[in-house]
Amino acid sequence: MQIQPISLRAGPCPVSFIGCGDISGVNFSNDSRGIHRGDIFVAVRGSQADGHAFVDRAAAAGASAVVVEEPVVHLSIPQCVVRDTRQTWAWIGMQRLGNPAAHLRVSGVTGTNGKTTVTWLLRSILRQAGLQTGMIGTIEYSDGLQTHPAGMTTPDPFDIAALFRQMVALKTTDCVMEISSHGLDQRRCSALQLSAAALTNITQDHFDYHGDFEQYLRSKVRMADLLASGVPLLVGIDDAGVRSALVHLQHVPLRTFGLSADSDLRIQHLQPDETGQRLEVSVEGRSLELRTCLIGRHNALNVLAAAGMAHYLGISPDVIQRGLEGLEHVPGRMEHIHGSQSFRVVIDYAHTPDGLQHAIATLRVLTSGRVIVVFGAGGDRDRNKRPLMAKAAQSAAVAIVTSDNPRSESPREILTEICGGFQAAFDYRQIVDREQAIRAALSSAEPGDCVLIAGRGHESLQVIGTRQISFDDRRVTRRLLRELGYSA
Numbered sequence: 001m002q003i004q005p006i007s008l009r010a011g012p013c014p015v016s017f018i019g020c021g022d023i024s025g026v027n028f029s030n031d032s033r034g035i036h037r038g039d040i041f042v043a044v045r046g047s048q049a050d051g052h053a054f055v056d057r058a059a060a061a062g063a064s065a066v067v068v069e070e071p072v073v074h075l076s077i078p079q080c081v082v083r084d085t086r087q088t089w090a091w092i093g094m095q096r097l098g099n100p101a102a103h104l105r106v107s108g109v110t111g112t113n114g115k116t117t118v119t120w121l122l123r124s125i126l127r128q129a130g131l132q133t134g135m136i137g138t139i140e141y142s143d144g145l146q147t148h149p150a151g152m153t154t155p156d157p158f159d160i161a162a163l164f165r166q167m168v169a170l171k172t173t174d175c176v177m178e179i180s181s182h183g184l185d186q187r188r189c190s191a192l193q194l195s196a197a198a199l200t201n202i203t204q205d206h207f208d209y210h211g212d213f214e215q216y217l218r219s220k221v222r223m224a225d226l227l228a229s230g231v232p233l234l235v236g237i238d239d240a241g242v243r244s245a246l247v248h249l250q251h252v253p254l255r256t257f258g259l260s261a262d263s264d265l266r267i268q269h270l271q272p273d274e275t276g277q278r279l280e281v282s283v284e285g286r287s288l289e290l291r292t293c294l295i296g297r298h299n300a301l302n303v304l305a306a307a308g309m310a311h312y313l314g315i316s317p318d319v320i321q322r323g324l325e326g327l328e329h330v331p332g333r334m335e336h337i338h339g340s341q342s343f344r345v346v347i348d349y350a351h352t353p354d355g356l357q358h359a360i361a362t363l364r365v366l367t368s369g370r371v372i373v374v375f376g377a378g379g380d381r382d383r384n385k386r387p388l389m390a391k392a393a394q395s396a397a398v399a400i401v402t403s404d405n406p407r408s409e410s411p412r413e414i415l416t417e418i419c420g421g422f423q424a425a426f427d428y429r430q431i432v433d434r435e436q437a438i439r440a441a442l443s444s445a446e447p448g449d450c451v452l453i454a455g456r457g458h459e460s461l462q463v464i465g466t467r468q469i470s471f472d473d474r475r476v477t478r479r480l481l482r483e484l485g486y487s488a
Helices: 051-060 085-095 115-128 157-169 181-185 213-226 240-248 297-312 317-326 353-366 385-393 411-419 434-444 473-483
Strands: 015-018 040-042 065-068 079-082 105-110 133-136 140-142 147-149 174-178 194-199 233-236 254-258 265-273 276-283 286-292 344-348 371-375 398-401 428-430 450-454 461-464 467-470
Touching: 040 051, 040 085, 051 065, 065 085, 079 085, 085 157, 105 115, 105 213, 105 297, 115 133, 115 174, 115 297, 115 317, 133 157, 181 213, 194 213, 194 297, 213 240, 233 240, 233 297, 254 297, 265 297, 276 297, 286 297, 286 317, 297 317, 297 353, 344 353, 344 473, 353 371, 353 385, 353 450, 371 385, 371 434, 385 398, 385 411, 398 411, 398 434, 411 428, 434 450, 434 473
Parallel strands: 040 065, 065 079, 105 174, 105 194, 133 174, 194 233, 233 254, 254 265, 344 450, 371 398, 371 450, 398 428
Antiparallel strands: 015 079, 133 140, 140 147, 265 276, 276 286, 461 467
8 A cells, every 4th residue: 555645734623834835745753763764753642751852863863854742942943833743643554554543433431440341232232233344452453353452442543444444455344442541541552542431430549640639630531532523422421430431521522321211221230140141121212121241330331331332323123232242241250160179260351449349249149159360560550559449349259369460560569559548357368469468368258258350351461570470360279279179
């Protein structure tokens, strides 16, 4: 594919030019170290460094022009001044590949918890409708035909554009995306126009990056900037964080979903059982009865969000029902490890206090014995969350605190910070080695108990220091069950 020159005058936000009437080119870079003569340098503000500090270096390397947010007085090469270089960078990434986003119907989901499950449910519905559907999310990237493991939840804008181009080439018509707070804050998706969108909830996460809850919330509500004209944003109104975000969404068409009777989309009846739950939901006044294999009140809300998004995409109720019922599980999300053991074993990605609390609450309803939870917290991440994880874990009968992804931090020090949140009388243990912690939980489980192994879900690599070691909770758990004499 021959890349056509891109005129920056046609960019996504107001522009002004210094030293020229327009800047047009094919080769753009946001890294001054990779500049070749004639390239255009885009000074992007990153989380680690600000590209504006490297404008002179880019010019010295032969850049023909720069894109900046503030005029650089001493610079002798042409300048394009824009309000937001990150937004412009995302637009350039899409335009240089012929704007493949214009040929896809894109649906997006953001929220602290539930993004993965909602997108998998929506993809199941779209496939049931006969629509070839791609995916970009935490677990996998798919072009509609083939999948491969995901890197980050919401990739770099140029990577998004490349994935979209592949989808279009394969005649994929739809794409469902998880859109992270990092992706929203860094405008990675600002070249998109969403045909359906949902905000599930806003609880504590990623404060190591955002700083505090207000900044995290402000990143999440940027989802509204991505809506195509007239498209409503579905918001999980039962969540306190979402309710506090409404003041920032007064200019946006909203549809609420939840358990409350005045929600636009609501759960009218919910009946859990051993292997799933039966739901009756109302979507804009239309009632839909279905059964899902996904357990828990939080998953009932995820089902409702996916049903609502599909409704606004024009999918019929019978197809929505078949699509929701056809998804048996989401990898690493309340995933049961079946075997001959007389107790329940569940793997879940719950890595926030809210997520862990919901997972334990769900399993307590279905468990006649104790809930034993194995969990930790990631290193080089929000330290304030650690004692809150312990407080959430106290709704279980027993907790074993262990390593998650310690990264560059001391695993034992992370555990100490977590355990500061436990009440003195609560029954917990610290076992640094994650495999040994899982073994201890399985060995101590009695008939009727439930072992919840939380925090990593589908992840197959554990990051310890500078090493990445193979560690998948699901594979390790099955092996340990066999070693303990069970079939798994």
